[in-house]
Amino acid sequence: MPTNEGTIDRxxxxxxxLVLIALVFVGPQTPWGWxxxxxxxxxxxxxxxxxxxxGLNTCPRG
Structure with missing residues (x-):
């Protein structure tokens, strides 16, 4: 798989x-955080x- 995401995008x-996964443990604690x-x-x-x-590519090398 070639890289198609730039550094900022990644x-x-x-x-x-990480923020969305944290919602599973704190905040509204709904499974949607997964x-x-x-x-x-x-x-x-x-x-x-x-x-x-x-057909998008944010990687400068791509």
Missing amino acids: ALRVIAG VGVVPLLTGLMGFCPLYTVL
Whole structure:
């Protein structure tokens, strides 16, 4: 899988994912916080399948 996310994009995804997952343990404590796993994993891997479908690329090397 080629990288299709830039550094800022990846950092924002990891932060958003962690914030959403934190909602499971604090705040409203609903299971919807587990949606944060998706941006967390895509941010850590540097690859977003949806970007491939849409033809987007935020990586400066791509």
